[in-house]
Amino acid sequence: MAVAETQLYAKVSNKHRSRSTSVLLESLLAKGFPAHIAQKALAATGQKTTEDAAKWLHSHCNDPSLDDPIPQEYALYLCPTGRLHSRLQEFWKESKRQCGKNRAHEIFPHITLCDFFTCEDQKVELLYDALKRIGDNFLHCFPSSISLSLHSSTSYLGFFIGDSHANILKEFALAFSSEALALADCHVKPCLKQLHLTLAHKFYPHHQKTLEQLAKCINPGETCQWVAALYSRDMRFVHYQTLRALFQYKPQNIDELMINAGDFIYVDPTQQSDVSEGWVVGTSHRTGCRGFVPENYTERVNESDTWVKHRQVEVSQVEYVFVTASRFFTQTENEPNVKMNGEVNDPNTSRSVTNVLSLQNATLRRGMLVMRHGERVDQVFGKSWLQQCLTADGKYYRADLNFPSTLPKRKDSMNHFEYDPPLSSCGIFQSRLIGEALLDQEVTVSYVYSSPALRCIQTAQHLLQGLKIDQKVKIRVEPGLFEWTKWEASRVIPNFMTVTELAEASYKIDTGYRGNFPLSSLVPSESYEEYVSRSSTVIKQIITACPSKGKGVILIVGHGSSLASFTRPLLGLPARDSSDFAQVVRKIPSLGMCFCEEIKEENKWQMVNPPVKTLTHGANAAFNWRNGIVED
Numbered sequence: 001m002a003v004a005e006t007q008l009y010a011k012v013s014n015k016h017r018s019r020s021t022s023v024l025l026e027s028l029l030a031k032g033f034p035a036h037i038a039q040k041a042l043a044a045t046g047q048k049t050t051e052d053a054a055k056w057l058h059s060h061c062n063d064p065s066l067d068d069p070i071p072q073e074y075a076l077y078l079c080p081t082g083r084l085h086s087r088l089q090e091f092w093k094e095s096k097r098q099c100g101k102n103r104a105h106e107i108f109p110h111i112t113l114c115d116f117f118t119c120e121d122q123k124v125e126l127l128y129d130a131l132k133r134i135g136d137n138f139l140h141c142f143p144s145s146i147s148l149s150l151h152s153s154t155s156y157l158g159f160f161i162g163d164s165h166a167n168i169l170k171e172f173a174l175a176f177s178s179e180a181l182a183l184a185d186c187h188v189k190p191c192l193k194q195l196h197l198t199l200a201h202k203f204y205p206h207h208q209k210t211l212e213q214l215a216k217c218i219n220p221g222e223t224c225q226w227v228a229a230l231y232s233r234d235m236r237f238v239h240y241q242t243l244r245a246l247f248q249y250k251p252q253n254i255d256e257l258m259i260n261a262g263d264f265i266y267v268d269p270t271q272q273s274d275v276s277e278g279w280v281v282g283t284s285h286r287t288g289c290r291g292f293v294p295e296n297y298t299e300r301v302n303e304s305d306t307w308v309k310h311r312q313v314e315v316s317q318v319e320y321v322f323v324t325a326s327r328f329f330t331q332t333e334n335e336p337n338v339k340m341n342g343e344v345n346d347p348n349t350s351r352s353v354t355n356v357l358s359l360q361n362a363t364l365r366r367g368m369l370v371m372r373h374g375e376r377v378d379q380v381f382g383k384s385w386l387q388q389c390l391t392a393d394g395k396y397y398r399a400d401l402n403f404p405s406t407l408p409k410r411k412d413s414m415n416h417f418e419y420d421p422p423l424s425s426c427g428i429f430q431s432r433l434i435g436e437a438l439l440d441q442e443v444t445v446s447y448v449y450s451s452p453a454l455r456c457i458q459t460a461q462h463l464l465q466g467l468k469i470d471q472k473v474k475i476r477v478e479p480g481l482f483e484w485t486k487w488e489a490s491r492v493i494p495n496f497m498t499v500t501e502l503a504e505a506s507y508k509i510d511t512g513y514r515g516n517f518p519l520s521s522l523v524p525s526e527s528y529e530e531y532v533s534r535s536s537t538v539i540k541q542i543i544t545a546c547p548s549k550g551k552g553v554i555l556i557v558g559h560g561s562s563l564a565s566f567t568r569p570l571l572g573l574p575a576r577d578s579s580d581f582a583q584v585v586r587k588i589p590s591l592g593m594c595f596c597e598e599i600k601e602e603n604k605w606q607m608v609n610p611p612v613k614t615l616t617h618g619a620n621a622a623f624n625w626r627n628g629i630v631e632d
Helices: 003-013 023-030 035-044 050-059 082-099 121-138 163-184 205-215 353-363 377-381 385-389 414-418 425-440 454-467 499-504 528-545 578-585
Strands: 072-081 111-119 148-152 156-161 196-201 224-234 241-245 264-267 279-284 290-294 298-301 319-324 367-372 445-450 475-477 553-558 593-599 604-608
Touching: 023 035, 023 050, 035 050, 035 121, 035 224, 072 082, 072 121, 072 163, 082 196, 082 205, 082 224, 111 121, 111 163, 121 163, 121 224, 148 205, 156 163, 156 205, 196 205, 377 385, 385 414, 425 454, 445 454, 454 475, 454 553, 528 553
Parallel strands: 367 553, 445 475, 445 553
Antiparallel strands: 072 111, 072 224, 148 156, 156 196, 224 319, 241 264, 241 298, 264 279, 279 290, 367 593, 593 604
16 A cells, blocks of 8 residues: 555544434435445535436446545635626636646635645535534625735735735634534634735746736626635545546557546656656546556646535535625725726726737737647657568568658668658648648748658648648758757767758758758757757747748747747747656647747737647557458
8 A cells, every 4th residue: 555545544544433324325325335435425526416426436336446435625715706707717718828827727716715624524414514504603794895906926916805804704714614623523724824816826927917917907896706615626636637538538458548538537747757658647537447548638637627516505505605796996005097008997897808808919920830740650660660661672662551652762871761760651641631721721831940850841741732832832941940869769860861862852842041050060969958058049040030021820840849949938938847848748749739929019929729720540550350350
């Protein structure tokens, strides 16, 4: 047993067991479920209905932790609803789009009244009773409005609660803490420091001004109902990443996880280093089972997406609604009515953050689309792919339809393709399909830059063919766009095809282009700092070389590492730590892309959604018709 789980067992083993049962529990017991498992299911589903709990139990029939006495963790939050909540949600959306994700995006808008605490499954009903009693006592003295004043620093932005109203909320939290201890034997720590509603946390300092501008569009005096509610989470996965399945996946091997679209998967980042590329190992929130899932079938979501909001019923009310209907409006100290783009913000008229920001987005200039190459042959057939395709006299033949029909001619040895592999047939199809999608979206590509790797040049070529501009726009081969050389398996710089050889092989190459970073300057096994510096320098030189008139897109075809290393310098973001960088890169699939737009009047770039959707597909294993068809 893991140390952490041993501590969790010890945490709950010596507590008294409550003998009280509820109508929901009795219904599950009548169905034949053991009491401790039925109580676990009720706690995990928010004690809402027998049907929810029974469904959870059937889904977790193979959960190895089903009998473990590990309780849920609970927290008491005060959450806004109504128009104020809508304005806060608009801020959440726009701040993420404008400045990227920060820690506040992990959780919905709330004021924390009590930190997370544990409660045994069989005592959750008593916890509800505790909140009901305190809610009844405080209902008459809860403030008719809550004063909110905006506070900002280089790493935090949010509303502070006025002292008089904060004191009432602290008394409410303290009373609940005492009642929860008396009734449910729960040790609850109330929040007695400065109460606040966080808008943004742990963001980059240069985003402070933009976030403040967005926050000033929120009128904290909007009509609001404040809801005090209990939320629970699985304490085993507190420090894990949460993924959501985009598609159904049926296991091909015994160690793989069955997932349905919408399933949540808990992933421990510290356990992924030995996992095969393109896969993650995690635990299903729906079933409790653990296994491998294809990474490109998932997306990262917020940790609170798996939290459970507990029920509101007549007998055991766990949610209290406090109506604050006044138009109270508090501004930051020494600040007049807030201005946005030169316009005065009327506190009596709530303005949509989205509408305000449309003024900023009206004059977008250039765009830069950074893309990873398509599927390469060694990704499918392994590093020894070339040996599978050579005859005894050294001639290339197509051993599988996913091998390219031919290889381009080069003057030196064909063996150099081993470390500079071409696209597979699927990679060629992928690239052309993305080009056609860009054409459908009427994307105007004005410049194309490619890494010197053959797979990147081929990707660019087929993209241009899909766009139907391969006769107009030529590929500029830029050695400085090559990936981090430390990751090269050969530990040397590959022997790339020359520009002349590429042109002779009918690739649409700009033979007059001279790279910003000479090929001879690429250093084998360069340090991470050297790679970051090279990437930042080259991408800025490319931007400078491309005229800013018009709305043409600069297409950069590179590697998985390109998406972060070429965009972050434009966004003014520092480089990631090398360990985090590697984790991010390994998740980027073939033709993964990101898109930056220039806001020229503000002299900055911002990340926006790419103009086309992602391309997702499953694996297709090799097949021999003899096996299982005519042979036993």
